[in-house]
Amino acid sequence: MSxxxxxxxxxxxxxxxxxxxxxxxxxxxxxLIIFTIITRVIMLPLNLRQQRSMMKTQEMQPQIKAIQTxxxxxxxxxxxxxxxxxxxxxxxxxxxxxxxxxxxxxxGLFQVLRLVLGTTPQSxxxxxxxxxxxxxxxxxxxxDSTFLWMNLGQPDPLYILPVLVFVTMFLQTKLTTxxxxxxxxxxxxxxxxxxxxxxxxxxxxQYTMPIMFGFFSLSFASGLSIYFILxxxxxxxxxxxxxxxxxxxxxxQAQKKKLQKMGMSGSSDEAAAMDxxxxxxxxxxxxxxxxxxxxxxxxxxxxxxxxxxxKKQSKRKKKSKR
Numbered sequence: 001m002s003x004x005x006x007x008x009x010x011x012x013x014x015x016x017x018x019x020x021x022x023x024x025x026x027x028x029x030x031x032l033i034i035f036t037i038i039t040r041v042i043m044l045p046l047n048l049r050q051q052r053s054m055m056k057t058q059e060m061q062p063q064i065k066a067i068q069t070x071x072x073x074x075x076x077x078x079x080x081x082x083x084x085x086x087x088x089x090x091x092x093x094x095x096x097x098x099x100x101x102x103x104x105x106x107x108g109l110f111q112v113l114r115l116v117l118g119t120t121p122q123s124x125x126x127x128x129x130x131x132x133x134x135x136x137x138x139x140x141x142x143x144d145s146t147f148l149w150m151n152l153g154q155p156d157p158l159y160i161l162p163v164l165v166f167v168t169m170f171l172q173t174k175l176t177t178x179x180x181x182x183x184x185x186x187x188x189x190x191x192x193x194x195x196x197x198x199x200x201x202x203x204x205x206q207y208t209m210p211i212m213f214g215f216f217s218l219s220f221a222s223g224l225s226i227y228f229i230l231x232x233x234x235x236x237x238x239x240x241x242x243x244x245x246x247x248x249x250x251x252x253q254a255q256k257k258k259l260q261k262m263g264m265s266g267s268s269d270e271a272a273a274m275d276x277x278x279x280x281x282x283x284x285x286x287x288x289x290x291x292x293x294x295x296x297x298x299x300x301x302x303x304x305x306x307x308x309x310x311k312k313q314s315k316r317k318k319k320s321k322r
Contacts, residue, residue, distance in 0.1 A: 009107075010112060011130050011132075014115060015131060017116055018140060020035055021143060028116075028223075029147045032223055039105055039231070040234040043101060046101060048242060059250075060085060064082070110224055114221070115130070145223075152221060155220060156225060161217060162218050164229050165232070166210045166211065166214030169213055169228070169232050172235035175235075175236055213228060
């Protein structure tokens with residue numbers, strides 16, 4: 001098992017960091033930043049899928065609760081109704097997949113930093129056994145492990161990094177966790193927790209995970225704490241982006257339902273046509289209003305013309321008699 005761990009986790013990560021350090025002119029902190037971004041990009045599809053699934057499940061909670069209440073004695077019918085609304089209870093298990101998938105990277109990086117930044121003869125010897133042939137260690141060693149006030153291979157003596165780990169992880173979990181909805185049932189039964197188990201677990205993790213990792217960072221190497229902070233910052237941007245996309249999708253669905261109630265399919269062409277019809281109706285109304293305003297003056301004018309003609313004819317008759 002240890003051979004598999006070394007072959008697929010420790011050795012590739014060690015050589016990736018060494019190669020990035022050599023490519024970036026021996027700047028290890030910059031290599032660590034690039035390494036963090038690469039790992040987050042690799043995990044991005046899984047993280048986005050998990051976050052969208054959690055938010056979608058949270059939106060369907062009223063329907064899910066109604067089905068659970070109605071068919072609590074008929075599990076088979078309950079599953080059929082869940083399938084109709086597009087809900088799969090097994091998806092709740094995917095909520096922890098991103099964390100489980102990142103654990104090997106975290107544990108591996110903890111060991112890699114000890115190897116790469118180690119100064120003891122034992123650590124240097126172990127490092128030479130893991131380096132691929134195409135990496136020249138003579139060009140890289142000794143690696144500069146200092147950054148600002150820290151030694152990247154040792155814990156932060158000022159405890160600033162553990163605080164940043166807690167803050168950034170809290171913000172990340174807050175953005176990637178669906179907001180807890182309060183319904184009438186929860187207000188009436190304050191003593192009972194009728195919320196979705198997945199949402200409840202996510203709400204609990206929103207506080208427990210940042211506290212736990214902040215505490216662990218007290219003994220972590222500063223380089224690993226920096227990895228946590230950078231990874232959390234990328235996660236904050238990801239959560240903000242996903243929330244914006246989900247809000248736009250909800251607005252589009254609401255507009256589509258509105259059009260469907262009016263007997264339309266909800267397509268963008270029909271929506272544009274509907275807007276055009278409304279504009280035409282407004283313009284026609286304005287024309288009719290102007291016509292109705294000008295109608296009295298036209299009627300008075302047409303009624304006054306025969307009277308003028310009669311007066312002229314009477315004048316002509318009087319002149320002819322004379």
